[in-house]
Amino acid sequence: MARESGIISWKELNPGTAITEPGNAAELKTGDWRSMHPETDRGKCIKCGQCYIFCPDMVYAKDEEGYYVQNYYWCKGCGICARECPVAAIKMIEEVD
Amino acid sequence: MSERVGIEVSLAVAEAVGLCDVDVVAAYPITPQTHIVEHLSELVAEGRLDAEFIPVESEHSAMSACVGSSAAGARTFTSTSSQGYALMSEVCFIASTLRLPIVMAVANRALSAPISIWNDHADLMFARDSGWIQLVATSGQQAVDLSVMAFRIAEDKRVSLPVQVNLDGFIMSHVIEPLFLPDAEEIKRFLPPFQPLLRLDPARPITIGPVGMPDVYTEARKAHDEVLKASKAVILEVFDEFAKQFGRRYELIETYRVEDADTIIVAMGSISQTASTAVDAMREKGLRVGMASICLFRPFPAAELAGVIGRAKNLVLLDRATVFAGGEISGPVALEVKSALFDRGLSPKVANFLVGLGGRDVTQQNFEEMVERVVTAKNGDLPPYEFINVRE
Known part of the structure; x- marks a missing residue:
């Protein structure tokens, strides 16, 4: 839980709040920040990878068929992918619960 | 036991810092502290001290260079006064919460306005809430001895905080006082090599000074406060060790x-x-x-x-x-x-x-x-x- 949220006791902080494991931002669950999430309509998608390029959180990764799929663990729901998609294949859907 | 010599207190402080085998001195001259860094730069130029002397363009840069060098694991010293402290203060607050054991002599001087190069404790009070340890000398001998002890207190792994040695500008810094300068061998026995808690090292990369969101800032401040609290016991221990080795005993309250x-x-x-x-x-x-x-x-x-x-x-x-x-x-x-x-x-x-x-x-x-x-x-x-x- 602590690694996902970054919520730890003052006793567990590194001296000077240093980060001693490079790349540990990957463990921080930013997915629970969002109020909307992107969904891709594969009928419209042209596999151009603009969503992958513009995503600030490395949410998109290419699958075997060449489509870019979202990892919602990191997706903050910023909507940049939907805004930049040249064929409007990505829609932002409101989170229901 | 070393000989008693008549020496200007600023020069004696610089000699003591040199004897502590400091690795980096980054400082900008300002009255009445100037003689301290001037003499350290002489020691480096004459080859008597194997250290990097960084002649920076301002006190803000001085403390910034000190943060970098201390984070890289170098024993680091600087010195300032008054307006110089005011200019570097932004970085001083960072140095302490980053737990960097920098030692700084402050030749205490009034803050402007009106412009005054003369002594009072405005700079010492300005630094009060910066999270540093603040030692205050009552004599030139004590200023020298505190400068040596400051490194040991700062670098103790239970502390790892920056330490200020305050000495009154002119009244103390420019007085020629008969005092004992410890010798290099004695200091070697007293002051172990600097081993930082963490070190900036390209082979083992770490991040120092990241952003602290609201869910970690309080914990960071609590951790800093706890270590400052705990430092009192270490200071007493170091005073005691110093008394045993050098025969001069200091107290928190004299x-x-x-x-x-x-x-x-x-x-x-x-x-x-x-x-x-x-x-x-x-x-x-x-x-x-x-x-x-x-x-x-x-x-x-x-x-x-x-x-x-x-x-x-x-x-x-x-x-x-x-x-x-x-x-x-x-x-x-x-x-x-x-x-x-x-x-x-x-x-x-x-x-x-x-x-x-x-x-x-x-x-x-x-x-x-x-x-x-x-x-x-x-x-x-x-x-x-x-x-x-x-x-x-």
Whole structure:
């Protein structure tokens, strides 16, 4: 839980709040920040990878068929992918619960 | 045992820092601290000290370079005064929470305006809440010895915090005093090599100084506060080790004739020496006066101070900096002292005086006036503070 949220006791902080494991931002669950999430309509998608390029959180990764799929663990729901998609294949859907 | 030599205190501090085998000195000259860094740059230029001397373009850059070098694991020293401290202060707050054991000599000087190069404690008070350890010297010998001890305190793994050694500008920094300079071999035995808690190293990358979101900032401050609290025990330990090895013992609160004193003068820095002389003169007139000098301002040794002054009937609290708070509360040192007493249920008669501002001399006569004021005043008649020696 602590690694996902970054919520730890003052006793567990590194001296000077240093980060001693490079790349540990990957463990921080930013997915629970969002109020909307992107969904891709594969009928419209042209596999151009603009969503992958513009995503600030490395949410998109290419699958075997060449489509870019979202990892919602990191997706903050910023909507940049939907805004930049040249064929409007990505829609932002409101989170229901 | 080393020989006693007559030497300007600034040069002696620089010699002591050199003997501590410092790796990096990044500093910008400012009166009255200049002789310290000037002499360190001479030591490096003459090949007597194997260190990197970084002649930066400002104090802000000086402390920034110090942060970098200390984070890379180098024993780091700088020095400043007054406006120089003001300019570097942004980075000072960062150095302490990043737990970087930088040592800095501050030749205390008034803050502008009006422009004053002369001594008071405005810079020391300005640095009060920066999270550094603040040692205050009462003599040139102590300034030298504290400079050596500062590295050991700062670099102790239970501490790992920056340390300020405060010495009064001109009054102490420019005085030629007969003092003992420790020799290099003695210091080697006293001061182990610097082993940082964490180190910037390309082979094992880490991030120092990341953003702290609201869910971690409080914890970071709590951790810093706890380590500053814990540093007092380490400071006492280091004072003790120093006494064993060098034969000179220092205390958090130094005292003079307090045992049976009705009235105690609480001072800080070189003014304590004038106060002691005044105590002797008043004792000869039959007044039971003593003096307590605060040698550690942060962390504030409230328990030790209350132990020393708690039984006195009257207190003369000296402040060498103004507090602009509307006149209804005391000066900065007096606030700490009153707080320490209040928390222990003690309420002696207290007079607080703002003295020695911007280089104004404080005489033996002034001390006698201050003591008379507190002794003769009725409880409740004394204002939160008074200026001494001010022309109407």
